[in-house]
Amino acid sequence: MADQIGYSQKVMEHFMNPHNVGVIENPDGYGKVGNPVCGDLMEIFIRVKDDVIEDIRFRTFGCGSAIATSSMVTDLAKGKTLDEAMKITRDDVATELEGLPPRKMHCSNLAADALHAAIQDYREKQKKE
C-alpha cells in the first residue's frame, strides 16, 4: 500500500517509529521552521559539546513525511561536528530515506532547514557570550 503511493520502506519505518522525538530543556541551539503552504511546523533542539552535536531532538507538527525526515535528519546530525552537520543538505535527507514522492520533497527541505537554523542559533549565542 505504501509502495502504491510512492513511500519507501525507509520512510515508513521512520514515520512509524521516529528517532530522537522530544525536546531538550534549555538547548544550546534551537531552530524552528514552517512551511506557509502546508502549514507544517518543525522544531529542532541541539546540545553541543566541543563543537559536536551530542544530543538532538525534534518536535514536528506535520505530515508523515515531515516526521520521517525529521527523524532522519536527527540521525544524520547526531555525533557530527557543527561544520559537518551544516553540510547535510535537503537532498541528503531525501536520499537517505530512499526517496520521497515528488509532492513531498518540500518536507525534507523543512528538516534540513530546521537543523541549520538550530546550528545558526547556537553560533549566534556563542558570539554574544
Ligand code: FES
Ligand atoms: S506536507 Fe508540509 S511538510 Fe509535509
